[in-house]
Amino acid sequence: MKKITIKRKYLAFPYAIFMLLFVLLPLALIVFYAFTNADGSISLENFINFFTDGVTFNSFLDSIWIAFITTVICFVIGFPVAYILANKKYNRNKTLFLLFLLPMWINFLLRTIATRAMFEAFGSWLDIEITFGKATTIFGMVYNFLPFMIIPIYSTLSSLDKSYTEAALDLGATPTKVITRVILPLAIPGIISGITMVFMPTLSTFVISDLLGNNLVQLLGNIINLEFTQNSWNYGSALSIILLLLMGLTMFIEKKYNNKTQTAGGRIW
Amino acid sequence: MSTLIELKDVCKAYDGQNVVDHVNLNIEKGEFVTLLGPSGCGKTTTLRMIAGFEKPTDGEILLDGKSVLDIPPHLRPVNTVFQRYALFPHLNVFDNIAFGLKLKKKELCREVKGFWARQKAIKALISEKVKKALKIVGLTDYEYRNVTSLSGGQQQRVAIARAIVNEPQVLLLDEPLGALDLKMRQEMQLELKNMHRRLGITFVYVTHDQEEALTMSDRIVVMKNGIIHQVGTPIDIYNEPSNAFVADFIGESNIINGIMLEDKLVRFAGAEFVCVDSGFEKNQTIDVVIRPEDIYLMDEEKGQIKGVVISSLFKGVHYEMSVIANKVEFLIHSTTEWKAGEKVSLYIRPDDIHIMKKEKNSNVINAKVLNETEIEFADGIFNYDKKTFENGGFSENDYLKEEVKISIDFDKIDLTDYEDSAPIAGNIVSSIFKGDKYQYVVKSDNGFDFFVDTEDEYDSNDRVGITIKPEDIKLERIISSK
Incomplete structure (x- = not known):
């Protein structure tokens, strides 16, 4: 009788089937829809629309702009926080770090609704009118994605050997120069990870702008959501592909940068 | 020669324990001084205090006659070669060495007029100095190599070049050859010695390797448990060790x-x-x-x-x-x-x-007399002999239930493999062979050190029980009477 052996590669089959059904097939469908018009014939109509129809293109630029601002704010707040957290003097048993992670354990939707309620409560309490728009959207995004900036920078910084700081001090660097000349360059892998971790989701999210933007902020995510709910699958698919390409580009840049700077700290994502 | 570095009664305590204990040391200008001792003897801490990374809990450090305690490390005219090099991985060899010079740009080429002309002059000067430093450490043409691609010995040379390029008054070296193999180490020893001769900079060198210390130093400082045991030339230290520890440690x-x-x-x-x-x-x-x-x-x-x-x-x-x-x-x-x-x-x-x-012959320890037969010390309860106490001139009324000081001779402590049967137990932390017997230091689980002379052989870290015969516990004096 022939012995039945389970080859190692068979173990990958369940996942491969899953990938096929729920990742590759939908992707193929999206590509198909993107390159066909409402009649079902192949055309570039959707992509031409994207560039000519001012509303969509503007919201595309808006999305990039808001994602950019959010990322910058997250970095400006997140780097010092990560730097302090990585210092064992302030973060003895990682309780402080846990405090920064805690908000992430609450449901994302709930958090955003709560943010809105908070704005309203503050508004009535201080007797000022809070207009929901770009500013509140950016606030919500920073609030939601800040931990994604802090975590990778934190783990890069805490794996940095303390002797680099000492060596720099020893060679005459002031504490500020130690940060700009040594810590910051060595933290680049973490910073790049943090930037992609914040930039990519802010680019595609539509829930935050929906809830905190009062329809005044139409991001690419909102439009895709709208197109699909209004049964305009072809245009929605085309926009999805454009978004996908944009994300691919960010990932590509990240990878390239990380390969160059992989000497220290190590990358975690 | 004049004194460059002066350590006056320097102490450093962590959690109340002195790792550097009242160290007094003068280092002359241009000298090659080695701090030598087993790990944990406080030599690296002493070095780090000179560099400014640690602040002494007590005492004074003078450089050229002036106190440096309030000067942060980046302003001290000393440079360090670290044990694990600490080369910046994001910079190449040239930029690593130029790191210190670039930070002092403002002081360079003051005489050159015009912004661009000065920048150019600075660049040329830095490049010249870096090349010179590379030549000194024997790494000419390595400027643009990635530091992570270098071997341990080469990294060490870059670390030395990075320090000496700043022309410090003092070069501190923290076990710089520890990570190299024997042959490389011996080669570097000679090179370091030559460098010291040529540069005329004061070297303060930390090592646990006695051979390294004997080969390179003008003077050796032998340390143990935060205390300086002997300071002297290699020949002095080798030929006239001041105590058994130094003799055992050196050769x-x-x-x-x-x-x-x-x-x-x-x-x-x-x-x-x-x-x-x-x-x-x-x-x-x-x-x-x-x-x-x-x-x-x-x-x-x-x-x-x-x-x-x-x-x-x-x-x-x-x-x-x-x-x-x-x-x-x-x-x-x-x-x-x-x-x-x-x-x-x-x-x-x-x-x-x-x-x-002999430093001492007996262990002296605080104890509490519990009753007519039992005494408590080092968190253990032992039996004692009233007669021994009374022969020492003490009366029962005085010592009973009082705090006392007792002494136990080194050779009167018995070590046993069966720790359960002994009042207290501990680990052997050091041993010196003395011809016909061994002298051990046993650290009890409660942190008390006992000196023990015995003929039995134990290895470091062996578990032993400590027993003492009642008649060998001698009463020294009574401390308090409540």
């Missing part, structure tokens, strides 16, 4: 218990020897130190004491032989071989016999 040596009979006459290993030391009390117990190469073996009748060779090993240049004479074991190095089992006699020249005061 191999025979350390034997002896008695000073009178000036220039000592008794050890069952015989009397003429020596050159004087100034001891009559019949004072002392440690005798004899280097293995200072003992001469000869035919049975010719020497001072008779013995039997029990082992003989060929070590390349010499034979290493072990001889037992009058129950005392001697380690002997000689270029002529005596085979195991041969009957020999030993001859030692008077000036090769080094007499050292």
Whole structure:
């Protein structure tokens, strides 16, 4: 009788089937829809629309702009926080770090609704009118994605050997120069990870702008959501592909940068 | 020569424990001083205090006569070569070495007029200095290499170049050769010594390797448990160790218990020897130190004491032989071989016999008398003998239920493998072989150190129980009366 052996590669089959059904097939469908018009014939109509129809293109630029601002704010707040957290003097048993992670354990939707309620409560309490728009959207995004900036920078910084700081001090660097000349360059892998971790989701999210933007902020995510709910699958698919390409580009840049700077700290994502 | 660095009564405590304990040291300008000691002796902490990374809990550090305690490390005119190099991985060899110079740009080329002309002059100057430093460490043409692609020895050279390019007054080296293999290490030792000669910078070098210290230093500072045991030239330290620890740590040596009979006459290993030391009390117990190469073996009748060779090993240049004479074991190095089992006699020249005061002979410890038979110390309960106490002139009314100081002689502590049967237990933390017996330091689980002389052999970190016979616990004095 022939012995039945389970080859190692068979173990990958369940996942491969899953990938096929729920990742590759939908992707193929999206590509198909993107390159066909409402009649079902192949055309570039959707992509031409994207560039000519001012509303969509503007919201595309808006999305990039808001994602950019959010990322910058997250970095400006997140780097010092990560730097302090990585210092064992302030973060003895990682309780402080846990405090920064805690908000992430609450449901994302709930958090955003709560943010809105908070704005309203503050508004009535201080007797000022809070207009929901770009500013509140950016606030919500920073609030939601800040931990994604802090975590990778934190783990890069805490794996940095303390002797680099000492060596720099020893060679005459002031504490500020130690940060700009040594810590910051060595933290680049973490910073790049943090930037992609914040930039990519802010680019595609539509829930935050929906809830905190009062329809005044139409991001690419909102439009895709709208197109699909209004049964305009072809245009929605085309926009999805454009978004996908944009994300691919960010990932590509990240990878390239990380390969160059992989000497220290190590990358975690 | 003038004094460049002065450490005055410097202490450093972590959690209330002094890791550097009242260290006093003067380092001369241009000197090569080595801090030598086993790990945890406080040598690196001392170095880090000079560099400014640690602040002394007490005492004063002077550089060129001025206190540096309030000067942060980046403003001190000292540079450090770190144990694990700490080269910046994001910079290439050139930029690593130029790091310190670039930070001092403002002070460079002041005389050059015009912004761009000055920038150009600075760049040329930095490049010239870096190249010079690379030449000194023997890495010409390595400027644009990635530091992570270099070997350990090359990284070490870059680290040295990075420090000396700043022309510091003092170069601090923290076990810089620790990570290199033996051959590389010996090569670097000579190169460092040459560099020191050429540069004229004061070197403060930290190592646990006695051979390295002997090879390179002008002066050696031997440290243990945060205390300086001896300061001297390599020759002084080797030939005239001030105590058993230094003798044992620097090179191999025979350390034997002896008695000073009178000036220039000592008794050890069952015989009397003429020596050159004087100034001891009559019949004072002392440690005798004899280097293995200072003992001469000869035919049975010719020497001072008779013995039997029990082992003989060929070590390349010499034979290493072990001889037992009058129950005392001697380690002997000689270029002529005596085979195991041969009957020999030993001859030692008077000036090769080094007499050292014993640091102490007994453990003195605070204790509490519980009742007529039991006493508590080192968190253990022992039986004591009332008679011993009363023979010492104390009366029962005084010592009962009082805090007292007791003493137990080194050789009156018994070690046992069966820790459950002993009042307290601990680990062997250090051992010195003294010819006919071993001297151990046993650290009890509650953190008390006991000195123990015994013939039994234990290894470091062995678990032992400590027992003491009631009559060997002596009462020194009564501390308090409540």
